[in-house]
Amino acid sequence: MDATPVIEARGLTKTFGSGPNAVTALRGIDLQVEAGELLLLVGPSGCGKTTLISVMAAILRHDQGRCQVLGADLAAMPDRERVAFRRDNIGFVFQAFNLIPSLPARLNVAVPLLLQGRSHPAALAAADAMLAEVGLGERRHALPGQLSGGQQQRVAIARALVHQPRLVVCDEPTSALDHATGEQVMTLLRAIARQPGRGLVIVTHDSRVFHHADRIAAMDDGRVVGIGPPPAVASAH
Amino acid sequence: MNRIALLMLFGNRSTVVGMLLGVGFAALLIALQGAIFTGVLNRTVALLHDTRGLPIWVMDPTVQYIDDVKPLDDAELTRVRSVAGVAWAAPLYKGILRARLPDGSYQACVVVGLDGASLAGAPPEVTPDQLEALRRPDAVLVDRVGAAAKLAQPDGRGGKRPLAIGDTLELNDRRAVVVGFCSVSRTFTGQPTIYTTWDRARQFALRERRQMSFVVAAPAPGTSAAEAARRITATTGLLALPREDFLWLTVRYYLKNTPIPVNIGIGVVLAFVVGTAITALTFAGFVQNNLRYLGALKAMGATNALLLRMTAIQALVVGVVGFGAGVGVASFIGHALRRTELAFITTWQLLALDGLAVLLIIVVTALLSLRAVFRLEPAVVFRS
Numbered sequence: 376m377d378a379t380p381v382i383e384a385r386g387l388t389k390t391f392g393s394g395p396n397a398v399t400a401l402r403g404i405d406l407q408v409e410a411g412e413l414l415l416l417v418g419p420s421g422c423g424k425t426t427l428i429s430v431m432a433a434i435l436r437h438d439q440g441r442c443q444v445l446g447a448d449l450a451a452m453p454d455r456e457r458v459a460f461r462r463d464n465i466g467f468v469f470q471a472f473n474l475i476p477s478l479p480a481r482l483n484v485a486v487p488l489l490l491q492g493r494s495h496p497a498a499l500a501a502a503d504a505m506l507a508e509v510g511l512g513e514r515r516h517a518l519p520g521q522l523s524g525g526q527q528q529r530v531a532i533a534r535a536l537v538h539q540p541r542l543v544v545c546d547e548p549t550s551a552l553d554h555a556t557g558e559q560v561m562t563l564l565r566a567i568a569r570q571p572g573r574g575l576v577i578v579t580h581d582s583r584v585f586h587h588a589d590r591i592a593a594m595d596d597g598r599v600v601g602i603g604p605p606p607a608v609a610s611a612h
Numbered sequence: 613m614n615r616i617a618l619l620m621l622f623g624n625r626s627t628v629v630g631m632l633l634g635v636g637f638a639a640l641l642i643a644l645q646g647a648i649f650t651g652v653l654n655r656t657v658a659l660l661h662d663t664r665g666l667p668i669w670v671m672d673p674t675v676q677y678i679d680d681v682k683p684l685d686d687a688e689l690t691r692v693r694s695v696a697g698v699a700w701a702a703p704l705y706k707g708i709l710r711a712r713l714p715d716g717s718y719q720a721c722v723v724v725g726l727d728g729a730s731l732a733g734a735p736p737e738v739t740p741d742q743l744e745a746l747r748r749p750d751a752v753l754v755d756r757v758g759a760a761a762k763l764a765q766p767d768g769r770g771g772k773r774p775l776a777i778g779d780t781l782e783l784n785d786r787r788a789v790v791v792g793f794c795s796v797s798r799t800f801t802g803q804p805t806i807y808t809t810w811d812r813a814r815q816f817a818l819r820e821r822r823q824m825s826f827v828v829a830a831p832a833p834g835t836s837a838a839e840a841a842r843r844i845t846a847t848t849g850l851l852a853l854p855r856e857d858f859l860w861l862t863v864r865y866y867l868k869n870t871p872i873p874v875n876i877g878i879g880v881v882l883a884f885v886v887g888t889a890i891t892a893l894t895f896a897g898f899v900q901n902n903l904r905y906l907g908a909l910k911a912m913g914a915t916n917a918l919l920l921r922m923t924a925i926q927a928l929v930v931g932v933v934g935f936g937a938g939v940g941v942a943s944f945i946g947h948a949l950r951r952t953e954l955a956f957i958t959t960w961q962l963l964a965l966d967g968l969a970v971l972l973i974i975v976v977t978a979l980l981s982l983r984a985v986f987r988l989e990p991a992v993v994f995r996s
Contacts, residue, residue, distance in 0.1 A: 425991075425994045428994065429991045429994055432911070434911055434989075434990045434991045434994075435991055455915075458910075458913055458914075458915050459913065461911065461912065461913045462912065462913020462914075463913070467908070467911055467912060467993070469908060469993050469994070470994075471904065473904055473905060473907075473908040473993055475616070475619075475620060475623075475902075475905045476623060476905075477619050477620050477622070477623015477624065478616065478619055478620070478623070482616065482619065486616065486909070486912065487912055487913070489613050489616065490613070490909070490912060490913050490914055490918070491913075495615065546993075546994045
């Protein structure tokens with residue numbers, strides 16, 4: 376088993392804008408996510424959670440500090456390499472699902488594989504298998520508009536996992552869902568996303584799902600102010 | 613991802629319809645206006661199209677176009693015949709004469725008088741028998757469209773019937789007998805065309821000191837029409853032009869001295885501008901509505917080059933379908949109205965220009981939209 380941490384961040388800082396309008400979103404973040412771990416990032420709005428996962432997912436560049444993802448130094452990567460790195464190694468689950476409305480579920484799920492250059496039939500076969508795994512095999516031809524919110528998020532999860540990424544980042548995956556559906560989605564994520572060698576980072580406000588995490592990192596004002604197992608962090612924050 | 617791009621496009625019907633309307637409308641109007649423009653210009657040189665066997669046209673040096681007839685002295689015919697490199701030369705009459713119809717009404721007609729010996733410049737689609745009959749006394753050939761419409765005769769039942777062989781007309785009070793029919797190109801003014809011999813045309817025409825409209829000639833074997841024309845000009849001081857050059861002289865005159873190009877040009881420019889505006893605005897709206905999905909694609913590893921390709925494919929498909937629909941409708945209109953006075957000619961050059969205009973529309977459209985796509989930060993997907 377590869378013992379390299381999925382994410383290793385040291386002293387990460389990120390500031391948007393300059394001069395008097397500058398907003399510092401990250402103020403020296405130290406964080407490590409181990410392979411096979413499910414980490415929740417929690418904190419009030421504007422505390423820097425979204426900026427942090429954007430940096431860790433190689434979408435935003437940080438200003439200072441070191442951020443290694445899957446052993447690769449993100450700061451040293453040129454933009455072109457970062458795009459390829461995201462494509463091959465990272466799965467995304469978005470708060471608003473962001474499923475393309477005119478594509479049936481199986482094509483939405485196949486997108487990451489098509490981006491990798493896989494043939495259409497092979498990508499669709501893998502997408503069908505993934506949809507079956509999230510319990511939507513029968514609805515693979517349905518358009519997103521024909522699915523419930525929970526089903527759409529399951530399709531989004533299938534899309535995030537279909538190319539077997541080693542890091543999955545989820546932004547508020549349950550915030551658009553009712554409690555029962557949110558619980559199902561988290562259970563699904565925990566069951567099929569959390570695998571040996573794969574790290575799972577979830578940004579959430581939803582305290583009802585805290586118990587699914589291996590660890591929780593609490594953030595405030597651009598800093599990690601507490602990190603540990605769910606009961607300890609939940610009681611402290 | 614090409615299929616994804618097309619599904620994204622066709623999944624949004626209002627976008628597709630809007631863009632197809634924009635491109636199709638522009639392609640249709642440009643094709644229509646262009647075909648009408650070509651058709652109108654083509655009618656100005658109808659006689660030159662119908663007399664392909666006359667390689668050289670000799671005329672007064674001040675002639676600006678084919679209807680700008682400035683009669684020559686008969687002696688010029690002999691001078692042209694004497695030029696080295698000229699195989700033969702013949703007189704040609706072209707004028708507009710009044711025909712009196714049996715019901716007493718008058719109809720202006722284009723009368724073409726051919727050399728009686730050679731009948732050089734005979735009209736198209738006339739049978740040899742009927743052409744030979746032109747040598748009979750008072751004989752004329754009449755164009756079929758004119759014979760069926762503007763020169764139609766009373767049928768005795770209160771209606772009209774097309775002219776028939778043996779019918780008579782009066783041209784400037786002189787009797788003319790129809791001995792046959794020909795098919796000629798439509799003329800700019802839409803008047804019927806009557807062919808006769810040079811001598812008879814002179815009798816039909818009002819007496820003038822000079823009556824020879826043109827001398828038509830052919831180069832001797834081994835001499836080009838251009839070279840023979842150059843020699844005729846040098847020797848006689850007359851303007852001698854190969855048929856093709858005379859055709860372009862006439863076309864250039866109409867382009868320069870009539871409102872045709874400006875009127876039609878305004879229509880073409882408006883079609884282009886309106887088509888571009890509709891297409892670009894619709895496509896920009898489509899891209900704007902899809903920014904979050906494009907952002908998601910970027911986050912998942914789609915490069916700008918891939919998004920450029922996807923956008924280009926979407927725009928190209930709209931362009932090709934819109935162009936096909938526009939040109940198709942234009943062609944249908946032209947075909948449906950082919951028996952009317954509509955001047956309508958589509959050439960490959962016209963289609964190529966139309967295609968170029970459509971290409972320009974979709975390139976402008978795609979470029980305007982791509983700016984938003986290229987500037988899109990993938991991090992936008994994490995903002996709810």
